Amino acid sequence: MQDLLIMTCVRFPSLPRQTSAEKFRDLSAWINRLSRTGIRTLHLKSIQSQSQSWFPFRDPIYQLIHTFTAFRPRASSRKIDMAAFVTVSKRPILGLPFLLPSCEPATLELRRAQSTYRRTKQRLRIKPDASFGSSSDNSQAHIIHNPPSSAPSTYHTPMKFLPPNDVRRTLRNDASSKSQSPEALPSVFKSAPERKYHLTREDVEEIRKLRSSDPILWSRWKLAKHFNCSPIFIAQACEASPQKKEIQRQVLAAVQSRWGKTRRMAREDRQLRKESWGRDE
Amino acid sequence: MKRLQLQRWSSSALSSRARTGGRLQRHLYSGTRLQSTNSYSLQDQSLGQQLAPPSATSDVPKFTKRQLPSPPAEAARESAKLAALHARLYLPSRLPLETLARCLVDASADPSAQFNNQSLAVLGNDLLSNYASEHLICTYPRLPLTVIFAAMYAYVGPKTLLAMSREWGVEHAAAPGGEVDPGLLQYKRLDPGAKPDAEPLVGTTRPNEDQTTWRRSITSSVVYDNEFGDPERAASPPAELSDEPFLMNDKGPAPVTPEAASATFARAVMGAIYLHAGRPAAKRFFEQHFLSRQLDISKMFNFQQPARDLTRLCARENYDEPVAKIISETGRRSRTPVFVVGIFSGVDKLGEGTGASLSEARARASVAALKGWYLYSPLEVRVPSAMEEDGAAPWKPVYVDLGEVIV
Numbered sequence: 001m002q003d004l005l006i007m008t009c010v011r012f013p014s015l016p017r018q019t020s021a022e023k024f025r026d027l028s029a030w031i032n033r034l035s036r037t038g039i040r041t042l043h044l045k046s047i048q049s050q051s052q053s054w055f056p057f058r059d060p061i062y063q064l065i066h067t068f069t070a071f072r073p074r075a076s077s078r079k080i081d082m083a084a085f086v087t088v089s090k091r092p093i094l095g096l097p098f099l100l101p102s103c104e105p106a107t108l109e110l111r112r113a114q115s116t117y118r119r120t121k122q123r124l125r126i127k128p129d130a131s132f133g134s135s136s137d138n139s140q141a142h143i144i145h146n147p148p149s150s151a152p153s154t155y156h157t158p159m160k161f162l163p164p165n166d167v168r169r170t171l172r173n174d175a176s177s178k179s180q181s182p183e184a185l186p187s188v189f190k191s192a193p194e195r196k197y198h199l200t201r202e203d204v205e206e207i208r209k210l211r212s213s214d215p216i217l218w219s220r221w222k223l224a225k226h227f228n229c230s231p232i233f234i235a236q237a238c239e240a241s242p243q244k245k246e247i248q249r250q251v252l253a254a255v256q257s258r259w260g261k262t263r264r265m266a267r268e269d270r271q272l273r274k275e276s277w278g279r280d281e
Numbered sequence: 282m283k284r285l286q287l288q289r290w291s292s293s294a295l296s297s298r299a300r301t302g303g304r305l306q307r308h309l310y311s312g313t314r315l316q317s318t319n320s321y322s323l324q325d326q327s328l329g330q331q332l333a334p335p336s337a338t339s340d341v342p343k344f345t346k347r348q349l350p351s352p353p354a355e356a357a358r359e360s361a362k363l364a365a366l367h368a369r370l371y372l373p374s375r376l377p378l379e380t381l382a383r384c385l386v387d388a389s390a391d392p393s394a395q396f397n398n399q400s401l402a403v404l405g406n407d408l409l410s411n412y413a414s415e416h417l418i419c420t421y422p423r424l425p426l427t428v429i430f431a432a433m434y435a436y437v438g439p440k441t442l443l444a445m446s447r448e449w450g451v452e453h454a455a456a457p458g459g460e461v462d463p464g465l466l467q468y469k470r471l472d473p474g475a476k477p478d479a480e481p482l483v484g485t486t487r488p489n490e491d492q493t494t495w496r497r498s499i500t501s502s503v504v505y506d507n508e509f510g511d512p513e514r515a516a517s518p519p520a521e522l523s524d525e526p527f528l529m530n531d532k533g534p535a536p537v538t539p540e541a542a543s544a545t546f547a548r549a550v551m552g553a554i555y556l557h558a559g560r561p562a563a564k565r566f567f568e569q570h571f572l573s574r575q576l577d578i579s580k581m582f583n584f585q586q587p588a589r590d591l592t593r594l595c596a597r598e599n600y601d602e603p604v605a606k607i608i609s610e611t612g613r614r615s616r617t618p619v620f621v622v623g624i625f626s627g628v629d630k631l632g633e634g635t636g637a638s639l640s641e642a643r644a645r646a647s648v649a650a651l652k653g654w655y656l657y658s659p660l661e662v663r664v665p666s667a668m669e670e671d672g673a674a675p676w677k678p679v680y681v682d683l684g685e686v687i688v
Contacts, residue, residue, distance in 0.1 A: 151633065151634070151635065151649070152633055152649070154579045154649055154652040154653060154656055155579065155656055155658070156653070157653050157654075157656070157657045157658075158629060158630065158631050158632070158650070158653045159629055160600060160626060160627075160629040160631060161631070161653055161654045161657060162657070163657075163680060166659070166660070167660055168660070181628065182604065182606050182623070182625035182628060182630075185606035185607060185608060185623070186606065186607045187604070187605070187606055187607070188605040188606065188607055188622055188639050188642075188643055189605070192604075273641075274644075277587075277636075277641055277644040277645055277648065278582075278583055278584035278585055278586075278587055278644070278648060279582070279583050279584075280579075280580075280582070280645065280648050280649070280652070
């Protein structure tokens, strides 16, 4: 009983002291009635989350009373355990009509958010495979093939890689091997690489001459921009001088010397991950 | 194809006492060791001394078992371990226990070529390499050479043979000797802490082996190196069969590792089965013990630049240029995105891969496409050795590929 008073004062600090004493008398009366009916102790349920619309009483204490939930305390102590939220009553709560307000008893149930349950149910509703449903001709026996979603086996040779005299070429022709049309799919890259083939032999000679004349000025990117081609083509056309390579190596070492432990490890891990792609691990 | 009279050959694998063949063979192949007399006393006669020819009435040798480097042939019949090993391996009954005992004697234990398993191991190694390579090449005709070498090592390499001899339950003798149970594998052990491969191999079959900076192509490994692509020591001409017996006080041969000794033993068993029971039994033994080991060849690839390799492959085979397309994706803006990327050539999908980034998914899809190319396997695989069976169907040429992609 003392706990209930404390809880009342804590939860409604704005109430005047006199009012709270009256309400507490009402509360004790309620609790006496409840204890006669077999419910030993009561537990406050938070009323902040409750919707106010259906509630007949504006008085917060009545709201408090109407949102009581039956609760069994520990056997040893008569104190109300705030941590436990197990709702157990000796009788079903619907058999106690005086406890119920004039509203639906949904709020007296377990603490479960209705919307979350529905959403969960909705999320779990996965569309079955097409072969599970009613097919067009149920008269004949048919195979239900519902494979789990997994990566295709590498031992399954693609159609294009089969030699021309292989039997599987004709066997797979009628099967629906072309389920996806690549035209409808988005590309990995934003723009397709454009091949221009506009550089002549003289241009390549010019590239080599420029790069050997001043490798600092004419870097790969600068040459690529000047000749309107890709830096990879510059690398294919000519090679940097050993001096330039040494300078570049020193620049890289200077940059790397400023890396801390975390960044260095992250870079090394990234490199290791990239190498594991080729091993398909 | 005419069948060879292997039974006649196999008698030479047995020492003279264990042989049950004809009298002529017994006369021809009688081992010098068993005929050696007791005129040998270790104290006053050196080993290099020329022996008097054994008299016709020479008695059984007076050597004690402790003086012999390996167990005598008559001990094979009394060894329970040997009989158990013979039964456990389900060896053909035509393979006598004496030959199995000889298979267990390594050349480091007994240098005499008549009593160790060296000759059997040479034969068995050739058979194993032949069967394994023809199986690999006919089953996966497009495999790159490096993968073929690795797969050969996985099928008949020394590490596999060591594991197999352990699975067969072959125990190793602490030290070789005549008094040892012939059911134990006998070899001269390395000293503790010794490194067997410390110094580089010299005297290999490869020319210009002193040029360490020269590039060693994988193609030259086919020509010069052994079946695993490793340089091997050039074979020396077989040593003359010395007349004097080898005794324990002689300076012994080099010690070997347990791995090398076990590998030699497993190869010798294969050669012994071939000699005594013939080719079908040898092939059956290979299929049951070697080919039945599971090997996932798709795990043996390592591509450095898979997308570039696939582009080169498609250019070589006159396919359309491979294009990477996003099949599905989830959580692009999240911490754990998943992309499913397919590689298409024209309208055909070559491969599919998933990854946490678009570049990873593309690389994995390229790897899947390349593996789809390299792991092509014909439907009916027939190896050339299948033609050795009686009543074999006429040979149809197997699929031969252009070779791997060279960038």
